[in-house]
Amino acid sequence: MLRLRITSPPDLTPPVLDVLTADPAVSELAVLRGASIRPDGDLVLACVAREAANDVVDRLRELELPTYGSIHIEPVRTWISQAGLAAQHLAPGSGADSVVWADVTQQAYEDSETNWTFLSLLSLATLLAGIAIVLDSQILVIGAMVIGPEFGAVAALGVALVRRRGSLLVAAARTLAFGFAVAILVTTLAALVGRGLGWVTVGDVTAARPGTGFIYTPDRWSFLVALIAASAGVLALTSARVGALSGVFISVTTIPAAANIALGIAFGLGDEIRGSLLQLVINLSGMAVAGWLTLAVEQAVWARVSRYRARLTARLRGG
Known part of the structure; x- marks a missing residue:
């Protein structure tokens, strides 16, 4: 499981949320409106199965999010979540084998x-x-x-x-x-x-x-x-x-x-x-x-x- 910490300009936040909510490998999603000072905008937190991380990151890049905001990718060492387990089952492959290209x-x-x-x-x-x-x-x-x-x-x-x-x-x-x-x-x-x-x-x-x-x-x-x-x-x-x-x-x-x-x-x-x-x-x-x-x-x-x-x-x- 990986954690995404995203800073997003307010105008990009809706498409960012669309990308994350549309992917079944995203098990958790939270938005803190106006929480980011530099850059100015929103803070989006999400958890995604490691096997699906490349697809999610690629779609966020297509929005040019790294140009105006940022994407932080962090491993989650230990987690207890039925939703997270379901997200992993929906992502083909093994998390141990997957390559996070970023x-x-x-x-x-x-x-x-x-x-x-x-x-x-x-x-x-x-x-x-x-x-x-x-x-x-x-x-x-x-x-x-x-x-x-x-x-x-x-x-x-x-x-x-x-x-x-x-x-x-x-x-x-x-x-x-x-x-x-x-x-x-x-x-x-x-x-x-x-x-x-x-x-x-x-x-x-x-x-x-x-x-x-x-x-x-x-x-x-x-x-x-x-x-x-x-x-x-x-x-x-x-x-x-x-x-x-x-x-x-x-x-x-x-x-x-x-x-x-x-x-x-x-x-x-x-x-x-x-x-x-x-x-x-x-x-x-x-x-x-x-x-x-x-x-x-x-x-x-x-x-x-x-x-x-x-x-x-x-x-x-x-x-």
Whole structure:
């Protein structure tokens, strides 16, 4: 169940109410006339089954409501309502499976912002991965991969393609490129300092590393793992089952590959740089493709559900 909090100019309130009252998936509706000061107008509160949220929001957008007012969409964690239960039964599909595109798109824009937090987390994760490579520690590699914040921006590439948002595509690509460049630069400088102090030697990087050797030796499995992990991650994001995201972070070696590139630069090791760079490109490409395909399938499926729901709603009105 989702809660809609709508601010509406007085002249738009009647058509807004028409949209909400006509949809059987809306279980609650209240209007506070003149309650909104900025923007000036009315406050409309409604509860709608998650499966029907896209249809309702799309019809409100057709009224140009976001231009003159606003639509806030909030999850309802716990509710007890017979009317709400009936509304869910009238909405085809499962709430756990449904994709609320407004929520997904907004999250994609937020994850694609190049900000201090993103750059810091990516740099710290890459530094930790660099230490993991020197110590050949799988535990530290996993820790570094969990810290990395890059998956949100990678998923945003798929959202941009599916929802046809050119500005989002540019922002996500720029954030990933700049973020990894900064993280590699920071780790390279740290490696040079460690080299100068004698803490890290070329032997630490070139010696046999049974625990972390996979980082710079990409193969067909690297791409396959990226595809599977990213598909699972996108499903987790769109269905709000974020617990599954940790598996994505641990599965795909983007952060360790970036760290190994930095170590290769610091010690002038071309093979390490080339292998790790290829691993990084394969992983990012695989995740981007998988995210796009998963979202495209979800959009196609829920478009069919929306058409079916429209026919069902028309029959209910006629009956």
